[in-house]
Amino acid sequence: MPNLCTVSSNASSNFIFGVQPHNFYNVFGSRRTRPRCRVSMSSSDPQNAVVVGCGSVTMDFLATVAAYPKPDDKIRSTSLKVQGGGNVGNALTCLARLGLNPRLISKVSKEGTSPFTYIIVDNQTKTRTCIHTAGYPPMIPDELSKSSLLSALDGAKFAYFDGRLPDTALVVAQEAVRKNIPILIDAERPREGLDDLLKLADYVVCSAKFPASWTKASTVPQALVSMLLRLPNIKFVIVTLGKDGCIMLERSVDGPSTEEVDVDSLLESLEIKRDKSVSIPTCISSSVAKLKAEGIGTVSGKLYVGTAESIPPSELVDTTGAGDAFIGAVIYAICAKFTPETMLSFAANVAGAKCRDLGARSGLPYRADPRIASFVLEKLSSSA
Template sequence: MTRLTVIGSINLDIVATAPRLPLAGETVTGAALARHPGGKGANQALAAARLGATVSLIGRVGADAMADEALASLRAGAVDLTGVRVDRERATGVALIAVDPTGENQIVVAAGANHGMGVGDLPARIEGPLILQLELPVAVVEAAAARAEGFVAVNLAPAAPVSEALLGRADLLIVNEGEAAFYGDALHAGGGRVVVTLGAAGAVMFEKGREVARAAPPRVEVVDATGAGDAFVGAIVVALRERLAPDAALAFACAAGALAATRPGAQPSLPSRAEVEALLLG
């Protein structure tokens, strides 16, 4: 069984499903409100756990009722939360999400306790495999990668300046098209694998700047794309650690992302291993 550590953000997502997304300065009425656990770190941890991995999460929440909501699905999914600390000075992170009927979304994040996390919250040694994202302070992410003793995957989202050392240490970098444009050729300088997600067009994998695999997602009816990227990240790491070939790993991850887009919310939408395998079988 694959064992993973995820170091990352933990949020409560407050989601308004509206007739359409607002323009700048515009108010759109008629929305339905829902609350779901979220945060890229928490989402990717639960995604990997639902796909069969044994997962430990390191992060921070506030000393508030929102923390209980934010951690509920992780507890139910058997994610090890012994590395999650309570911040007495900051609130649990919150993501405010607007979703339209096509599944497109707009997201504003109040990081709260996530940005209170420091290098001192990290273990002195981190046994891999490890998944990181950029919703924590970059210094924490870079220190975690430096302390990792095994495989390191970094989802460079949301895009932000990072050190060459982080890019070079990563065995796997995962970005969407916008993030790929932000980082440019620096993505391929470190020699590790790079995966670029292409939305409805699927994903492509590079090794040393050369394309080695490409996959398209199965056709699904999109309801809410909020958790699709995190489902993809958890799935691609699980697949590669299970030694699937690049094309099979991409197909597995694309199927997981596609399934996540068929249901509302981030964590509620994350698929099980059985669901992914059934979709791949057609």
């Protein structure tokens, strides 16, 4: 089936159910422009898969400054870039560049205010500050017809939700479950309706602060155990830690002699094995164990510690959207059946490549990029 590209509209907004897979910059069409479809993937490609995303698309205004302004300062930007943004839009752009076929369910304004984000990139500290303005009114389920929903999910191999548009996202997720389409949720922060989405998830990727905030556990490892206990359908949960990499807890099946270990102690033992002299992303994993979180419970699983790429200061430009790039790469890795160790290293490489250019999308690597091509070629060779 060709990549879906249908737009329904009313007096105030466009609802985009599919956009061109290789260039997501033109989703903010005027009355005279509509998203165009373009498919260049070979049908024989084993990684060829349709991924449906539902959530946020924005226009990003990226202003670089020599240093972040003090209160009541007036400063000039050193550069300005305008490009598409939003968690789901960025992750799907990542997937498109890696060769998959994305479809997007979201809403942008035709005559009112679309979501936009003003991003201040500090050249001195290499940090970014995001000021987001939500679009109005938000998308509601009644605006997504049953026929459009079924068309968007037709032939899909994966579904991704960033937690925005919660009422609409829940309708899409429930239909995905009925069609046995795996679901990944981006748990960036507690949001209205997120709990209902998490109950339907197969995979969760969350920010550093989310696990403890959501579970009230005192440490990240304990919080990950709590999440797997509270969400029995989840296969794994990843918490991203920026320059410190990530931690992943994968659910496993108990063996006859599975050892019980304290999850905090296990993480400490893995952290000791980090080789800080290695600049490329690596992954350290435990064996399957009964992971105990004091006062919470025990879950059978395997713990992974993934490192981030150590990017030289002269090459680090902007971290905006690094988490979205990471998630896009994780989804690709799941579709391509990478091992967890390969998946985490691959995702860290993709995120690192993104950080070498301004904005969430400019630096996203294409499939043939030398920094990631080895992962793809290795998988293709092993599948041959």
